[in-house]
Amino acid sequence: MTDDGGQLAIGELRDPQPADGAELIADLRQELDDTNRGLIALHTELEAAQRAASRLAAIVTSSNDAMICVDPAPTHLVQTWNPGAQRLFGHTEQQIVGQSAGVLLPAGAMDALHAAVAEIRAGGRAEPHETRWRRSDGTEVDVAVTVSAMSGADGTLIGFSTVARDITAQLAAQAELAAARAEREVQGDRDRIARDMHDLVIQRLFGGALTLESTLGLLADRPQVHKRVRRVRDDLDDTIRVIRSMIYALREQKQDRDGKGLRSRLVATIERATEALGFAPALRMTGLLDTDVSTEFADQLLAVLGEALSNAARHAHATAVDVSVEVTAADLCLRVSDNGQGIDPAVTRRSGLANLRSRAEELGGTFTLVANQPAGTVLEWIVPLSGSHN
Structure with a gap:
């Protein structure tokens, strides 16, 4: 309460602040x-x-893959360009941003991109695809491409994210693997053919030749028939040698693929002939046989040498054989000499010798067979090396 002058009376307190303020x-x-x-x-x-x-x-930034964003318009202008894209395709960011993706994509690759965009618009996603994109220098590179949609905050399509990965090494590895598988299959066929020719064909021919050999003794009083039967027997012998040469060639091809050069293959051929001859022929090799002789010429040379050594063992009855193989700047030369019985003048028809001559002529070379002194024969097989390098 206040007195008449408006002052607080002694012992009274002011009213507190209103409750709504607190x-x-x-x-x-x-x-x-x-x-x-x-x-x-x-x-x-x-x-x-x-x-x-x-x-x-x-x-x-650090990815090796090309990460590129393009707008949704049909021209697909490039919006972003990472360092991986520059390393893979050669264009800088300043050069490519704002340009059409057609700068990078040949016709087939652009069609693949349009198909991926259509898949995304229809179903929300597209399967990765493999194609070829163009570098800045005009060359093309194999890439695996993944295309994804990019949406704004409101869900509106604002572009497509495209990731391109270089698959050159991957495709090369796949091709190498496929070639290795095919080579194994071919080698398996070659081994089977060589085995069948040895176990079946040669044995039957050899059996027929032995039968004819035994028949010759019964035809001594019929010289004309005797001559004809002997000719058939000689033809069978020549056929056997040809087939053996083919078997050797098939086996030598396998050895060559296993890492053996011509020098090693020549030594192997000499070692195989040692058993049939009863002694080891002398071998002299001159020149860059492993580097200057193509696979085709090496195969032909080995086939001729095998035939020559077989002749020395079966017909010449030699006690010494000298083999010389020489590579010059122009020619590949094979010389085989023996001290055997020489060539029977009465024998004018030998398919084995005709085969050796044919091998030389097919390669533009020459084949000669002359008498050795004081006894035996000298075989020379010479072919030019021009165009023979791999």
Whole structure:
């Protein structure tokens, strides 16, 4: 209460502030706290987003794959271009951004990109595909391409992310593997043919020749028939030698693929002939046989040498054979000399010798067979090396 002058009476207290003012302050304090927590949460989210963006940028920058974004228009203008794309295709970012993807894609590759875009528009995704893209220098590179849609915050399509990976090494490895498998199959066929020819054909021919040999003794009083039967027997012998040469060639091809050069193959041929001859022929090799003689010429040379050594063992009955193989700047020369019985003048028809002459003539070379002194024969087989290198 107050006195008449409006002063508070002794012992009285002022009225406290209105209750609604305190509540207002408390509400404001709560709102400030909530705002502060919201700002802290927003700042945390922004930092996480920035870290994620930094990680994504680091991945895009460091990737060896070409990562390219193109707009959804039919021309597919390039929007982004990472360092991997520059390394793979040669264009810098300044040169390519804003250009049509057609700069990179030949007709077939552009059709593949349009097909992938159509798949995405229809079903939301496209299967990766393999194609060829064009580098800045005009060459083309094999790539595996993955195309994905890029959407804005409102879900609107804003472009396509295209990842192109260089698969040149992968395709080369696949081709090498396929070639190796095919080679194994071919080699298996060659081994089977060589085995069948040895085990079946040669044995039957050899049996027939032995039968004719035994028949000759019964035809001594019929010289004309005797001569005809002997000719058939000689033909069988020549056929056997030809087949054996083919078997040797098949086996030598396998040895050559296993890493043996011509010198090693020549030594192997001499070693095989040692058993049939009963002694080791002398071998002299001159020149760059392993580098200057093509596979085709080496195969022909070995076939001729095998036939010559077989003749020395079966017909000449030699006690010494000298083999010389020489490579000059122009020719490949084979010389085989023996001290055997020489050539029977009465024998004018030998398919084995005709085969050796044919092998030389097919390669543009010459074949001669002359008498050795004081006894035996000298075989010379010479072919030019021009055009024989692999």
